[in-house]
Amino acid sequence: MNNVFVRPDYQSCCVDVAAQIAALIREKPNAVLGLATGSTPIGVYAELVRLHREEGLDFSGVTTFNLDEYYPMAADSPHSYHRFMREMLFDHINCVNFHIPDGTPRSEEQVRDDCARFEGLIAEAGGLDIQLLGIGRTGHIGFNEPGAGRDTYTRLVTIDYLTRADAALSFQGIENVPVRAITMGVGTILEARQIIMMASGTHKAAIVQQALEGKITSKVPASFLREHHNAVVYLDEPAAALLTEYAKPWRSPDADFSTFPLRRRALIALGQELDKPLGKLSAQALAEAGMQRLAHAVPSLEAAIQEVELDLSKRLSDDRFLPQHQSVFCLSPHPDDDVICCGSTLIKMAERGNKVVVAYGVSGSMAVRDKDVLALLRARHPRLISFIEDHTEPGRAFEDVFNDVRQFIFDREPGEPDAELLRDLKRLVREGEASDACRKMGAKPLFLNLPFYETGHVAKKPIGEPDVEIMLKALRDTQPEIVMLTGEQSDPHGTHEMCAEAFNRAACIYLAEGGKPFKQWFYRGAWEEYEVWEGDYYSVFNKELMERKIGLILDHISQLDPVYPGTSDPREFYERARDRNRATARQLQQLGVLPPSRSHDPIYAEVFQINS
Numbered sequence: 001m002n003n004v005f006v007r008p009d010y011q012s013c014c015v016d017v018a019a020q021i022a023a024l025i026r027e028k029p030n031a032v033l034g035l036a037t038g039s040t041p042i043g044v045y046a047e048l049v050r051l052h053r054e055e056g057l058d059f060s061g062v063t064t065f066n067l068d069e070y071y072p073m074a075a076d077s078p079h080s081y082h083r084f085m086r087e088m089l090f091d092h093i094n095c096v097n098f099h100i101p102d103g104t105p106r107s108e109e110q111v112r113d114d115c116a117r118f119e120g121l122i123a124e125a126g127g128l129d130i131q132l133l134g135i136g137r138t139g140h141i142g143f144n145e146p147g148a149g150r151d152t153y154t155r156l157v158t159i160d161y162l163t164r165a166d167a168a169l170s171f172q173g174i175e176n177v178p179v180r181a182i183t184m185g186v187g188t189i190l191e192a193r194q195i196i197m198m199a200s201g202t203h204k205a206a207i208v209q210q211a212l213e214g215k216i217t218s219k220v221p222a223s224f225l226r227e228h229h230n231a232v233v234y235l236d237e238p239a240a241a242l243l244t245e246y247a248k249p250w251r252s253p254d255a256d257f258s259t260f261p262l263r264r265r266a267l268i269a270l271g272q273e274l275d276k277p278l279g280k281l282s283a284q285a286l287a288e289a290g291m292q293r294l295a296h297a298v299p300s301l302e303a304a305i306q307e308v309e310l311d312l313s314k315r316l317s318d319d320r321f322l323p324q325h326q327s328v329f330c331l332s333p334h335p336d337d338d339v340i341c342c343g344s345t346l347i348k349m350a351e352r353g354n355k356v357v358v359a360y361g362v363s364g365s366m367a368v369r370d371k372d373v374l375a376l377l378r379a380r381h382p383r384l385i386s387f388i389e390d391h392t393e394p395g396r397a398f399e400d401v402f403n404d405v406r407q408f409i410f411d412r413e414p415g416e417p418d419a420e421l422l423r424d425l426k427r428l429v430r431e432g433e434a435s436d437a438c439r440k441m442g443a444k445p446l447f448l449n450l451p452f453y454e455t456g457h458v459a460k461k462p463i464g465e466p467d468v469e470i471m472l473k474a475l476r477d478t479q480p481e482i483v484m485l486t487g488e489q490s491d492p493h494g495t496h497e498m499c500a501e502a503f504n505r506a507a508c509i510y511l512a513e514g515g516k517p518f519k520q521w522f523y524r525g526a527w528e529e530y531e532v533w534e535g536d537y538y539s540v541f542n543k544e545l546m547e548r549k550i551g552l553i554l555d556h557i558s559q560l561d562p563v564y565p566g567t568s569d570p571r572e573f574y575e576r577a578r579d580r581n582r583a584t585a586r587q588l589q590q591l592g593v594l595p596p597s598r599s600h601d602p603i604y605a606e607v608f609q610i611n612s
């Protein structure tokens with residue numbers, strides 16, 4: 001596909017897409033737009049609102065049609081796409097002519113008639129000039145899930161389980177996510193004169209690759225976009241990462257093998273693909289993989305291989321990388337990312353006499369189950385009891401407070417946010433778990449409780465001055481020499497990225513006011529791991545340390561069998577962490593730079609990127 005534009009970040013994609021839509025509206029004031037919901041277009045809508053306010057972009061003649069709506073779904077529900085569109089766009093611009101499929105429950109026959117009417121309205125308006133799309137991890141566009149053919153039109157459909165799991169976070173549980181939806185069909189979408197599909201984040205990379213480079217098939221409905229004469233795709237770098245050009249840059253005719261990072265990446269990839277140690281890669285294997293030019297850039301293939309072997313071996317050395325008697329500040333967005341991603345390395349750091357502070361960005365209260373709080377209250381958990389004693393009117397019996405909490409839980413509507421006390425109790429549950437883990441690691445916990453998170457809903461407030469101030473104070477108090485941060489970019493509106501934004505803003509102020517510069521260590525995040533070729537330091541550890549790390553993860557009892565699994569991966573966090581640390585070590589062993597382990601004594605590794 002020719003029209004694929006990769007931008008460094010989500011925001012630049014949004015600005016470009018909004019500019020295209022704005023150009024159309026300026027040229028054709030009665031333009032007909034097809035719009036999408038979900039997290040992907042939020043930045044586009046924000047930019048369109050800005051263009052309306054600051055540059056007078058006029059939507060008065062524009063007609064819009066939204067792709068879809070859950071069914072059944074009341075228009076005023078916080079989960080409805082009607083409400084989403086009003087809050088994100090229509091309440092802030094002068095568009096009066098908008099159409100969104102109606103989720104009101106009614107007979108199937110009525111739904112069918114309304115779907116046909118919806119198609120009729122699009123035709124009457126003259127057809128869609130631009131259709132904006134996101135892509136689901138199933139490959140869906142709209143709610144056209146795998147199996148939807150190119151000749152489908154607006155209709156009632158069943159939502160795929162993975163799509164429902166992805167929506168579970170905002171519905172506070174998959175059981176609250178509707179099973180059905182009304183959606184434009186693939187045919188409706190393909191009839192638009194132009195299509196703009198966007199994708200952002202690592203979690204979309206695999207499906208983007210399938211849609212753009214795999215077979216054109218109803219198993220991946222987004223793949224049909226390649227048959228459209230005027231479809232463009234905007235991706236941020238994480239979403240583009242698995243496209244051949246990005247995943248295999250050595251295949252490009254302009255590949256510059258005179259740079260060591262490309263030689264390193266290419267040889268590691270070849271060793272992994274052929275399941276061979278680096279030392280066993282032959283000139284023929286290189287030629288077959290399209291890397292013959294690599295050996296021309298260095299005196300010999302052997303020299304190129306040795307250079308990479310030496311580089312990787314150096315990166316396994318704790319003595320070279322691990323600090324001693326320094327001040328280490330690990331920013332853990334949620335109160336368990338620290339142990340999942342760098343538990344063993346934090347233990348090693350504390351053992352080397354470093355002063356390790358783990359700063360927890362948000363309370364993580366959203367991910368605690370009601371029933372766990374009730375069980376702890378029933379068991380008279382001292383931390384919760386003393387909080388209740390300190391925060392209720394004197395003389396009020398604990399039993400009354402407990403009954404209030406229980407009543408609230410039983411009476412609340414699905415999706416209704418926690419009452420303040422319940423939210424505080426959930427925060428305390430997580431603080432207790434994180435404190436236990438920190439004590440065992442030899443680290444000091446610092447609970448930042450950044451206010452951007454405390455909306456009671458999944459949607460967060462933008463990072464503001466109070467968040468930056470709290471982070472700045474933590475930096476001033478800690479004066480770190482090393483800061484450990486997540487490098488995750490999975491979700492444009494995710495907590496991890498927002499914590500990183502608060503940190504970056506605070507760090508600018510801290511450094512400008514004369515704070516001592518620090519090294520930055522990035523860990524990948526709770527869901528993904530850096531690839532071997534991306535690593536600067538591999539913190540290798542043995543089974544005993546892995547057992548301690550698992551113990552730390554299990555201290556976060558409330559996160560066992562997580563409320564928001566986030567993926568369809570059924571493994572617990574400790575299993576995922578163990579498997580991926582093992583996988584990294586295995587890859588280093590397979591490349592021949594880490595000695596093989598005996599079967600009863602496996603080796604593990606955490607991976608970091610380091611910026612001085």
Ligand code: F6R
Nearest residue numbers: 036037038039040134135136142
């Ligand atoms: C939304 C829609 C969906 C989303 C897709 C991606 O109207 O029809 O196809 O575009 O599920 O969702 P996000 O953007 O939340 O990743």
